[in-house]
Amino acid sequence: MFSRDEAIGGEARQSFIADAQFACVQKQASLNQAITQQQIQTYCSCMTEKMADATTYKQLGTELAAKDLADLQQKVVAISNLCRQ
Numbered sequence: 001m002f003s004r005d006e007a008i009g010g011e012a013r014q015s016f017i018a019d020a021q022f023a024c025v026q027k028q029a030s031l032n033q034a035i036t037q038q039q040i041q042t043y044c045s046c047m048t049e050k051m052a053d054a055t056t057y058k059q060l061g062t063e064l065a066a067k068d069l070a071d072l073q074q075k076v077v078a079i080s081n082l083c084r085q
Contacts, residue, residue, distance in 0.1 A: 005058055006056060006057065007053060008052060008057055016055060016060070020047070024043075024044035024047055025044050028043065028044060043084065047079060047080060050083065051075075054075055
């Protein structure tokens with residue numbers, strides 16, 4: 001399963017989104033920005049859904065190499081910018 005290059009789905013996707021959503025909300029709330037809880041929820045939902053769309057089973061099952069980690073960081077920045085609009 002963890003060698004597949006297809007996007008995560010089913011229970012793996014739901015678990016990924018739930019875990020990432022929780023972490024995102026906690027992080028955003030700790031930043032003490034002048035935004036509402038609803039804005040945080042909307043942003044984090046957008047982020048986690050789009051990250052799940054771009055995450056493969058293979059990525060879940062492996063430790064990322066430096067190049068892959070750099071690619072992931074670029075992807076996160078791009079998705080973050082989309083979700084802030």
